[in-house]
Amino acid sequence: MNIEQFYPLFLQSEHVTIDSRRIGKNDIFFAFSGENFNAATFADQAIEKGALAVIVEQQDFENKAKNIFYACSTLEFLQELAVHHRKQLNIPVIGLTGSNGKTTTKEIIHAVLSERFTVQYTLGNLNNHIGVPLTILSIKPKHEIAVIEMGANHQKEIELLCSICQPDFGYITNFGKAHLEGFGGFEGVIKGKSELYDYLKNHQQTIVVNENDPIQVEKTENYTPKITFGKEISDYQFELFSEELFVGLMYGSTKAVSKLTGEYNFTNLCAAASLGLHFGIDFKKIKHAIENYVPTNMRSQVVKKEGRTLVLDTYNANPSSMNASLLNFITFEGSKTIIIGDMLELGEESEQEHENILKLALELGFNEIITVGKNFKTVNSSQKAFESTAELIEYLKLNKIQSENILLKGSRGIALEKSLDFI
Structure with a gap:
């Protein structure tokens, strides 16, 4: 079975899935296998559940009469x-x-563009070599624009993902100290993320540029076409303002205040607004989208609890985002406690980066500093240094945090959000 032969069957399908537990009628199931599992054993069961077709990579499980087809690699067939x-x-x-x-x-780009168009976009964190093709395959005839998130922690990953999603427009939010171990340091991060620029340049596609970011400016110098924001000479100019805890932007004389905290989210709002304006959306509708977008994904999420303000930012953490979060949080009015978890995948620079963040936290003078994770434990001699979130929870059961404001920030693997019920 080759791609051209299979494609008409795909067009009849409802969804594509790799999860045997979520197979619905007329779905296509890609039976991935690994060292400890073989999803091909669920092929017959998938058909019984109503699957339109199944792709397996063990020839013994092929049954063309039941639309169970063999491919040398389910992953490669999915990508192709x-x-x-x-x-x-x-x-x-x-x-x-x-x-x-x-x-x-x-998420904000999706919200803005949805004011005028039917938009398909990456759900959750399906942003890798499996998630990107799944997102592409979820695009239906009704969709008018797609927004595809691409994640990477090694060189050449963005190059691969670009070859799959083939973007017409591209934006790099920033270059920070994330996944330093995999990328081989900060210069490796720049090189790896810039693979998106390389693809766009090679295919004469449009680059979105924050002209306040010197790396973005340098990497896109003398290139067209591009959409720019940030400077007086840029295509679009926005002014930053804050309202209570939340960040907003002004375009002309119109203000749009988000439900996001932190000035670092200003450029995220600007990028979304710039794309909206480029695609002909009136700023009043952009304002509506920005003001009605509610973060629910543990990213800069503000939670009110028992008269206190909690900032839940536990989906990811690296030195760049941790630094920005602490500098933003110190501006909150009232007493402040930070609960910060380990920043993972930093390689040889891990101890130094954790030490730098702890030093910054101490210099900023928070009322209480609590760290979670083995990396912070190495550099924090305080009694409020816990190796795990489970240890933190045991502490919180006996010690109620008194501060009016509490920040939870850490890498996904630390799962600080589990402590929320005990704060």
Whole structure:
């Protein structure tokens, strides 16, 4: 079974899934296998559940009469099918990557563009070599624009993802100290993320540029076409303002205040607004989208609890985002406690980066500093240094935090949000 033969069957399907527990009628199930599992054993069961077809990579499980088809690699077949589908699409595809803020930016871009268009976008964190093709394959005839988030922690990953989603527009939120171990340091981060620029330049596609970011400016110098924001000479100019805890932007004389905290989210709002304006959306509708977007994904999420303000930012953490979070949080009025968790995938620079963040926290003078994780434990001699969130929870059961404001910030693997019920 080759891609051209299979594609008409794909067009009849409802969804594409790799999860045997979520198979619905007329779905296509890709039976991935690994060292400890073989999803091909669920092939017959998937058909019984109503699956339209199943792709397996063990020939013994093939049964063409039941639409169970063999492929040498389910992953490669999934990616090749996505590439073929992408070539049939005649809609703008916006590709997005960056060290910090890419998911929030994706969500806001989706909200803004949805004011005028039917938009498909990356759900959750499906932003890798499996998630990107799944997102491409979820684009239906009704969709008028797609927004594809691309994540990476090694060189050449963005290059691969670009070859699959083939973006017409691209934006890199920033270059920060994330996944230093995989990228081989900060210069490696710049090189790896810039693979999006390389693709766009090679295919004469449009780059979105924050002209307040010197790296973005340098990497896109003398290139066209591009959409720019940030400077007086840029295509679009926005002013930053804050209202209570929340960040907003002004375009002309019109203000739009978000439900996001932190000035670092200003550029995320600007990128979304710039794309909205580029696609002909009136700023009043952009304002409506920004003001009605509510973060619910543990990214700069503000939670009110028992008269206190909690900032929940536990989906990811690296030195760049941690630094920005602490500098933002210290501006809150009232007493402040920070609960900060380990920043993962920093390699040889891990101890120094954790020491730098702890030093910054001490210099800023928070009322209480609590750290969670083995990396922070190495550099924090305080009694409020816990190796795990489970240890933190045991502490919180006996010690109520008194501060009016509480920040929870850490990498996904630390799962600080589990402590929320005990604060």
